[in-house]
Amino acid sequence: MSDRKTTPGAGSGTVPSAPAPEGRGGAPALPQEALEIAAGYAFAGPALDLGALIWDGRCLPDAQIRVPLPMLNRHGLVAGATGTGKTKTLQLIAEQLSAQGVPVFLADVKGDLTGISAPGQPDDKVRSRAAEVHQQWTAAGFPAEFYALGGIGRGIPVRATITSFGPVLLSKVLQLNQTQEQSLGLIFHYADTKGLELVDLKDLRAVVAFLTSDEGKGELRNIGGLSTATAGVILRSLTAFEAEGMADFFGEPEFDTNEFLRTARDGRGVVSVLELSAVQDRPRLFSTFMMWLLADLFHDLPEVGDVERPKLVFFLDEAHLLFDDASKAFLDSITRTVRLIRSKGVGVFFVTQTPKDVPAEVLGQLGNRVQHALRAFTPDDQKALGATVKTFPDSPYDLEELLTGLGTGEAVVTVLSERGAPTPVAATRLRAPESLMGPVESGALERAVTSSALYGRYAQAVDRESAYERLQASRAGKGPDEMCAAAEAGERAGTGERRARREDDSSVVEQVVGSGMFKSLARSVGTQIGREITRSLFGTARRRR
Structure with missing residues (x-):
């Protein structure tokens, strides 16, 4: 007789050992385990809505899975195999942060996050998902600024000296x-x-x-x-x-990272989208540049401790590039920055394929987890799957089976509650973003960039007198x-x-x-x-x- 846990997850096909008691109108009441999970996400204060609980292969729309807004500066991880919906999860969280007045920074590696500025297009898939999770879906665009490293790409140039x-x-x-x-x-x-x-x-x-x-x-x-x-x-x-x-x-003008902390006139947070698709062949450069932005913010922001809402939430896509072949000094610096910048009101989310891409010292600082499906086609995949399961709190799910069976737009979630304690592990069918799920038309993007008040400030490079010019004086001995x-x-x-x-x-x-x-x-x-x-x-x- 195996002691292996049953898998009350998406598409598992597992049947409860006893029929669930009936609720009002003859509908099955939630099993006790599902009730306990749902109770762990019943927050009193402001929160972001992620989706609805999945239990025993069913989506339970009355059991909403959420993350408290004040806990978004406790950092997080969004992980999963290619094509499982990580980008849409970023978009979903970024939209709700903006709506709550929190500025957001998105590293757009694939070039498909510019759509956050435009209303989404309703279709059968969107309507079906919204109905499944009891989402009042409304097409909406959000205030956004578009940037490009050094002006390579379509965006306001971001430079550093x-x-x-x-x-x-x-x-x-x-x-x-x-x-x-x-x-x-x-x-x-x-x-x-x-x-x-x-x-x-x-x-x-x-x-x-x-x-x-x-x-x-x-x-x-x-x-x-x-x-x-x-x-x-x-x-x-x-x-x-x-x-x-x-x-x-x-070069100069050097970008002032305080530009990322702005809100729009209607009170919504500005979403800063840094286009990196034009420099995908230079991943070491753009990943390191992301850390400069984070370190610069750390230097400038005052200590605020625990706040009702974050000052900024930073999403680092392709996070494994930060750590590949990194020196010990670099890793130590990242760990210290992640640990200390929380008190400045800044949240950092690392986005990658598996948690093992992030060093244990950094992973231990991440309080919020959204884990999409993983694949286990090779022995290395199986090893990574086992390591991922060990990073979650105990739960009634068979996580190894669940994580390989999740569909697109589904994830295993655990976050920090309002008390700062981990919530129960919850298989979740995620909501649909309300903005455009894809890039905006190139002409619209170009107009948005050139009409920005920041464009005139940073577009034109300046080459003033500095070390190179002064060393030319060495010709005079x-x-x-x-x-x-x-x-x-x-x-x-x-x-x-x-x-x-x-x-x-x-x-x-x-x-x-x-x-x-x-x-x-x-x-x-x-x-x-x-x-x-x-x-x-x-x-x-x-x-x-």
Whole structure:
């Protein structure tokens, strides 16, 4: 006699050992186990509706599965095999967050999340799903902004300076080993202390080239632990990286991540959609860029503790790319960021195929789980399935059988209750998104991008004086300290000349733009502020907004 649990899940075909008692009108009452599960999701405060409980192969629409809104900053995981409905789950959650006034960030790897801005199209499948789960479905679009890394793709360009990106994240992009990563950190420290601001790739390449040249070898010897050979490896990696067309991602104007925290005039949260389909062949770059965005938000946001609603919920698609071949320092930084950013009011959801794609230290920080179907065609698949089952709380389901039998748009759910305790495991038939399930027409997307108030702020790249230009002064035989001193002296002299001109200038615009203070601030970030740069998680630069 087997002690294996029965599977009261989707399509299991398992029959209860005894008939369920009848409810009102002769309809079968919920079994005791189903009643206990449903009671675990009966929250008193605001919550997002995920779907209806599945029990013994039946969808029970009166047993609604929900997630408390205040618990969305406790992070989460959306996992499942390809084609099981993960993207639609993201869309469903993002819509309801926006409706509750919470801004959302979506990494759109496949290019099919732009539809969140347009009303959905009702059809027989949508009507059938809505009826099954007692959903009052209404076609609706949500306020959205569209972005693209470095302007590669259709969206407002998102750029970062090399200085703020930092050595740890850049080392992952360049695939440097631990020794080379530490050496790159020394190079950043040298540039910071010498006032050589690193805005774009050519700036960093110029600094490394200077340190490996005959002129700069004396400076190289003063940087502890940095060898000429290692600096040469870093220089070659940078040159190859730039040759692959990566220069567009770094530069100015640098994107202000506080743009992601906006709400629309009607109070709904703005959904920020970052298009990544144009850079799918560079997964290491875009996954690392996502961590820069997260680290930058972490630096800027104040501590708020537990809040009634999150300030922002961040969805990282293809999350396994963050962790592939990552150094221990990088993994430690991710773990710390995920653990600490909750108190800043930010939730992070990792989206991937199996929980084993996420390191255990990170997985342990994720309080909300939506697990779509898994496949078990190979021994490795079977092993992954067993590992996934072990990550769930005890339940009356046979999860191994259930997870391989779920249909598209069905998932196993467990979240944190309002008390912060895990809810019972619930097989769930998920609701249908109310926005368009697919990309919007390209012309409509182009119009949305160019009509945005942010487009004029970030569309045009700016190349101002920075490390590359200042190192050109080495042709005059000046060392780095002399170059910085000369630059500062020139700025002070220019300030006096422009002040004299300004007294005779009647244009208010020219008085401001041509003022010594404005130009000096714009040009001397590296020389005056660069020496005071501090770095924190991921080695990213801390900046004041």
